[in-house]
Amino acid sequence: MGKISTRSRLKSPWLFHINSGSCNGCDIEVLATLTPRYDAERFGCSLVGSPRHADILLVTGPVTRQMISRIVRTYKQMPEPKAVVAVGTCAASGGPFKGSYSIEGPIDTILPVDAYVVGCPPRPEAIIKGIIEALTRKFG
Amino acid sequence: MEKEKKVNVPYSRCIIPIGPIYPALKEPININVTLDKEKITDVDIRLGYAHRGIEALAQKRNIIQSLYLVERVCGICSHSHGSCYIQTIEEIGGIKPPERAIYIRTIMMELERMHSHMLWLGVTAYGIGFDTFFMYAMRVREKVLDIFEEATGNRVQHSLNTIGGIRADLTPQIISKIQQLLLEVDKTVQFMLDVLNSTTVENRLKGIGILKKEDAEKFCVVGPLARASGVEYDVRTEDPYAAYGDFKDYFSRITSTKGDTYARAEVRTLEIKESGKIIRAILDKLPGGAIKVDGSALKLSRSIREGEAMTRVEAARGELFYYIKTDGKDGFKRVKIRTPTLANVICLKDLLLGLEVADIPVVVASIDPCISCADR
Numbered sequence: 481m482g483k484i485s486t487r488s489r490l491k492s493p494w495l496f497h498i499n500s501g502s503c504n505g506c507d508i509e510v511l512a513t514l515t516p517r518y519d520a521e522r523f524g525c526s527l528v529g530s531p532r533h534a535d536i537l538l539v540t541g542p543v544t545r546q547m548i549s550r551i552v553r554t555y556k557q558m559p560e561p562k563a564v565v566a567v568g569t570c571a572a573s574g575g576p577f578k579g580s581y582s583i584e585g586p587i588d589t590i591l592p593v594d595a596y597v598v599g600c601p602p603r604p605e606a607i608i609k610g611i612i613e614a615l616t617r618k619f620g
Numbered sequence: 621m622e623k624e625k626k627v628n629v630p631y632s633r634c635i636i637p638i639g640p641i642y643p644a645l646k647e648p649i650n651i652n653v654t655l656d657k658e659k660i661t662d663v664d665i666r667l668g669y670a671h672r673g674i675e676a677l678a679q680k681r682n683i684i685q686s687l688y689l690v691e692r693v694c695g696i697c698s699h700s701h702g703s704c705y706i707q708t709i710e711e712i713g714g715i716k717p718p719e720r721a722i723y724i725r726t727i728m729m730e731l732e733r734m735h736s737h738m739l740w741l742g743v744t745a746y747g748i749g750f751d752t753f754f755m756y757a758m759r760v761r762e763k764v765l766d767i768f769e770e771a772t773g774n775r776v777q778h779s780l781n782t783i784g785g786i787r788a789d790l791t792p793q794i795i796s797k798i799q800q801l802l803l804e805v806d807k808t809v810q811f812m813l814d815v816l817n818s819t820t821v822e823n824r825l826k827g828i829g830i831l832k833k834e835d836a837e838k839f840c841v842v843g844p845l846a847r848a849s850g851v852e853y854d855v856r857t858e859d860p861y862a863a864y865g866d867f868k869d870y871f872s873r874i875t876s877t878k879g880d881t882y883a884r885a886e887v888r889t890l891e892i893k894e895s896g897k898i899i900r901a902i903l904d905k906l907p908g909g910a911i912k913v914d915g916s917a918l919k920l921s922r923s924i925r926e927g928e929a930m931t932r933v934e935a936a937r938g939e940l941f942y943y944i945k946t947d948g949k950d951g952f953k954r955v956k957i958r959t960p961t962l963a964n965v966i967c968l969k970d971l972l973l974g975l976e977v978a979d980i981p982v983v984v985a986s987i988d989p990c991i992s993c994a995d996r
Contacts, residue, residue, distance in 0.1 A: 499647050501670040503992050505695025505776040507646050508739065512765075515758035529643030546669040547648060550641055576689050579680070580673040601695065601776050 492524030496534035502541030505601035506568035518604040531557045542570040542577045543585030563594040563618040565610045572596045640669045647991035658976045663969040670995040678955040683921040694993040700935035706781045707931045708944045713924035721785035721911045726863040730895040735764040736936035737888045747982035748824040783920045785912030802896045809893045825882035829971040829983035839967040843938020848887045849879035855934035870901040881986040959993035
């Protein structure tokens with residue numbers, strides 16, 4: 481049973497995307513990853529509407545003070561095993577917003593991050609690579 | 621059998637929180653909707669989840685650093701933000717960028733409007749459950765992003781502006797690619813209009829989320845939302861900036877009087893076509909010469925004296941306003957940004973009242989909210 485679920489998780493990871501106060505740049509690149517040009521859905525990736533269905537959490541943005549409790553709650557709602565991918569420079573380090581009064585991030589001070597995808601915004605290919613990296617590290 | 625007694629139980633008021641994390645909206649906004657059966661009776665909007673304190677951060681940084689900061693207010697209209705900021709700085713410093721730079725800036729602004737409207741059409745289609753059209757719009761949009769990548773080096777955050785000009789020139793190859801793109805876009809717009817004319821889409825969009833002209837004026841909404849309600853206001857023609865003064869006659873202001881969601885979709889689709897007309901006209905008249913004034917950007921930024929200025933540009937979502945007060949030491953006393961979404965999101969309550977739950981995603985999407993702009 482465990483073998484089957486591990487195999488299907490590797491074959492078809494379901495993603496949930498949280499915008500933690502990013503500028504939209506990374507969010508539309510996450511969307512572009514799943515739409516025809518880059519089409520991550522051919523690898524079985526699918527963006528799901530509920531964290532309870534998800535295997536991988538994609539976090540974009542530098543984590544604002546308002547979003548911190550919501551992110552933790554969403555993360556707790558995901559079933560084990562789960563992985564977190566920090567998408568974008570803001571999620572990895574705070575980026576240009578570092579030092580602001582309303583930024584509590586980066587995300588790795590709050591959640592255990594399995595893969596970082598840097599870039600402002602990262603290219604869709606890089607996001608796919610980040611997802612694969614997190615998959616092999618966590619479930620592989 | 622005893623006849624079933626029909627008791628008229630008043631439904632207790634039911635409040636549905638939408639957001640800040642919600643699958644249909646990609647951005648953090650919280651809308652508390654009060655329902656009576658299926659009908660919406662009250663709407664409470666809460667913003668501020670994406671507040672990053674950009675205005676305060678800009679006051680701690682110098683002029684060049686702040687340019688790259690304000691471009692990250694929004695990832696979809698980053699060039700509009702950057703251009704508005706740099707226009708204000710150039711006005712304070714009395715710097716006149718060469719004509720070629722201004723023309724290329726304008727081309728980029730129009731390309732940005734194109735891709736933003738295409739994204740919007742896709743998101744609206746997604747809101748009514750029309751995923752095929754969402755995928756189609758996103759595929760067409762990639763072609764515009766290819767031009768951005770080739771011309772500036774980045775797909776989304778193309779920091780093209782610098783003080784006194786632009787950083788990268790348009791080569792003849794890129795110009796021919798833009799012309800090829802425009803031919804494709806014309807066909808796309810026709811296809812999009814055909815799709816909008818189909819009965820399924822009309823049934824979901826027509827007569828929903830009506831904003832009357834008086835209300836539009838009362839709420840001071842801007843951009844395509846105002847134009848779809850019959851308010852003839854466009855900063856490009858009212859207060860021409862960049863190269864729009866020279867190309868006033870080459871495009872028309874698209875307006876509609878209906879004010880419903882369908883009118884907004886139509887206005888935005890036709891605006892894509894108008895953007896194509898502007899780009900064609902500019903490419904025909906593109907002057908040669910330098911793309912930047914002499915001297916390094918750092919020296920120019922240090923030479924900017926104490927002063928204040930304001931500029932408006934027409935971003936994809938409407939009027940974008942910057943007020944900047946410099947301190948004469950390469951820093952700021954105040955940077956004020958007023959984004960179009962902040963003006964538009966207020967009318968959401970009026971639009972949603974009386975509608976059904978299933979209409980919420982499409983009506984919210986129809987005002988083209990950019991929460992990261994509104995929260996800054």
